[in-house]
Amino acid sequence: MSENDSFIEEVSDEVRRDKLFGFFKKYLWVFIAIVIFIVGGAAVNEYLKARKETEAQAVGEALLAAQATDDAGAFADIAANGGTTAILARLDQAAVLAFEGQAGAAATILDEIASDGDVLPLYRDLALLKSVMVNGENMSAADLDSAFAGLTSDGAPFRLLAIEQRAIVNLRKGDTAAALSDLGEILLDASATQDLRTRAQELTISLGGEIVSPQSGG
Numbered sequence: 187m188s189e190n191d192s193f194i195e196e197v198s199d200e201v202r203r204d205k206l207f208g209f210f211k212k213y214l215w216v217f218i219a220i221v222i223f224i225v226g227g228a229a230v231n232e233y234l235k236a237r238k239e240t241e242a243q244a245v246g247e248a249l250l251a252a253q254a255t256d257d258a259g260a261f262a263d264i265a266a267n268g269g270t271t272a273i274l275a276r277l278d279q280a281a282v283l284a285f286e287g288q289a290g291a292a293a294t295i296l297d298e299i300a301s302d303g304d305v306l307p308l309y310r311d312l313a314l315l316k317s318v319m320v321n322g323e324n325m326s327a328a329d330l331d332s333a334f335a336g337l338t339s340d341g342a343p344f345r346l347l348a349i350e351q352r353a354i355v356n357l358r359k360g361d362t363a364a365a366l367s368d369l370g371e372i373l374l375d376a377s378a379t380q381d382l383r384t385r386a387q388e389l390t391i392s393l394g395g396e397i398v399s400p401q402s403g404g
Contacts, residue, residue: 253278256282256285257282258279258282258283258286261275261276261278261279261282262275262279265279273299273305273306273309276295276298276299277296277299277309277312277313277316279295280292280293280295280296280313280316280320281316283295284320289320289321289324290321290324292316292320292321293317293320293321293324296313296314296316296317296320296321297313297314297317299313300313300314300317308343311336311337311342311343311344312343312344314333314336314337315337315344315347315348315351317333318330318333318334318337318348318351318355319351322351322354322355322358323358330355334348334351334352334355338352346372346375346377346378346379346382347382349368349371349372350368350369350372350382350385350386352368353365353366353368353369353372353386353389356368357393362393365389365393366390366393366395369386369389369390369393369395370390370395370398372386373386373387373390373397373398373399373400374398374399374400375400376400
């Protein structure tokens with residue numbers, strides 16, 4: 187390589203370096219902004235995560251405190267904050283109101299939950315079952331039939347408990363045969379809990395019915 191070629195190459199390299207330096211100098215703020223955004227975003231995410239965990243812990247503690255005192259007002263305050271915890275708080279609030287003899291107020295809360303499409307199906311079914319338990323005497327036959335149709339369908343999460351409530355409703359109507367049929371359905375279901383099975387057996391005996399088991403099939 188001649189000295190002239192070497193000189194031209196050095197000049198070209200210097201020009202490229204100058205252009206590269208000028209480019210970084212011109213757009214340095216862009217790179218700084220990107221770095222700040224990445225680091226800042228990570229910091230914000232960590233902050234929000236920590237804040238969310240702290241708030242969840244605070245709400246959980248408030249819910250436990252309200253449960254310890256059975257304070258309907260405290261449950262209402264928690265429910266006002268929204269979120270899944272609000273549903274649990276409203277269910278507890280309804281339970282307290284029902285225990286205090288305010289079945290109508292409890293049923294209103296439960297019916298609102300049961301009819302809210304934004305609530306998880308599990309909680310909607312639980313609210314509907316509790317509404318039947320709390321206010322079934324005041325529900326029309328059509329509303330009860332509609333409620334039990336969904337609650338006792340295959341795969342429903344509270345199917346056997348709903349069948350137990352249907353037996354109680356049938357007894358209230360004076361239909362002993364239908365009540366015994368419901369109780370027998372519970373006793374024949376191997377998934378029935380021991381407490382539920384015991385209640386079904388005791389009620390069957392008191393009604394003069396025959397005790398059946400999954401093994402005997404009748």
